[in-house]
Amino acid sequence: MTKTLNKVLAPTNVALGNFDGVHRGHWQVIQPILPTNEDPVSSECHGKTYATVVTFTPHPREFFTGQPLSLLTPNREKETALAALGVEQLVLLPFDRELASLEPSEFVDRILVKQLHAKQISIGADFCFGRDRSGTATDLRAIAWQYGIHTNIIPLKSEGSERISSSAIRQALQAGDVERAQQLLGRPYQLIGKVVAGEKLGRTIGFPTANLHVPPEKFLPRLGVYSVWVQTNHPHSVSPCLPGVANIGARPTVNGQQVSVEVHLLDWSGDLYGRTLTLHLQKFLRPEQKFASLEELKAQIARDCELARNDPT
CATH class of the missing domain: 2.40.30.30 (Riboflavin kinase-like)
Structure with a gap:
């Protein structure tokens, strides 16, 4: 299921993010790219597209801080959780200085268009990308639209008054609040x-x-x-x-x-x-x-x- 960029099955419908924990908020981001939710008109035009989660290794926070980051779902566990949701392939982008220095438009062109042949993209509303995290979710939508790629921007999900996030899950676990x-x-x-x-x-x-x-x-x-x-x-x-x-x-x-x-x-x-x-x-x-x-x-x-x-x- 895990693929490198040069082995990825294309064209793709892409959910883009870190997805540590594969939690309920992530489910909403992943849902639009699954085969059961694919637009039949788009399917007829493009043929088979592969439900693909694209994430980064190491975690960007680990790259920028130089400190190891403990993960809620290490890669093998993440792969299993994603497969259970219906994801067909997981692409781990090596997060290095070259990737971190790409301008937002370069990231879309080089990674999403030329290598992943993306036909649809799904991201969370707080997604940032590109050099100095300068690209926002709306920026990605505008850039991708120039290539004819539709982008779903998914609102953040909450549980009660608390936003569902990997950080909130870590805090609960640190307190022993496994419920x-x-x-x-x-x-x-x-x-x-x-x-x-x-x-x-x-x-x-x-x-x-x-x-x-x-x-x-x-x-x-x-x-x-x-x-x-x-x-x-x-x-x-x-x-x-x-x-x-x-x-x-x-x-x-x-x-x-x-x-x-x-x-x-x-x-x-x-x-x-x-x-x-x-x-x-x-x-x-x-x-x-x-x-x-x-x-x-x-x-x-x-x-x-x-x-x-x-x-x-």
Whole structure:
């Protein structure tokens, strides 16, 4: 699904933006380019057009600040979320000095017209592009119109009094408010990773955990304990989604030094090494804390499991 500019299937209908999180606001921007929403007259004139999301790597903010940016949806996760919406291809534009220096008219001509052969463009109302972010959404519409390309400018979407944005989702997750993050995203926040060997401390106190290796660029929520639903493709799973308790933190009780993601599946046992798990965060149960003994930790984990087991979500 992910394409480079020289391998892209064309002509295209393009949704243009960063799309970190692929949240409900992004859905509205993507909707007009999907095959089910294509203008039949345009389709007859141009033949098959490919629903294409065009975004940037690295994130422009990372390029300009020189600081790594944690992502709500790393590229592979973003690809999966976009495919679920009906997007046919994802184009990652390398965001470098050359791209950043293009004037707005050059960006449209070189990228959207000559390389993507765009027939339709969809952008959010706050979209800026070109050198020094000098091009606005209305500028793009005017420039694209000169090439006969129709541009949809999508109004910003809000949830209550709050604008739906990647920044708002990050703020909710930093506060441990995963329910609010879910409202803004339109789905539970996910942590996806392969199960790797850990220190196996959990099994010695009766709560074996699977240690997940998540992408280093993945944005982690507030450190602490969460109730989760876990997707696994393990052949002996009785359900595609299993309840569990996840710990995100450095495990201060055992003098842990690095933040890790561990999950204990409720009322289930088996070998998960090497398998990929998806954790759907449901509720923040408590912050990370240091206990005086392993017995105190064990008692608290038992209480965490009981809370998760009785959680109707």
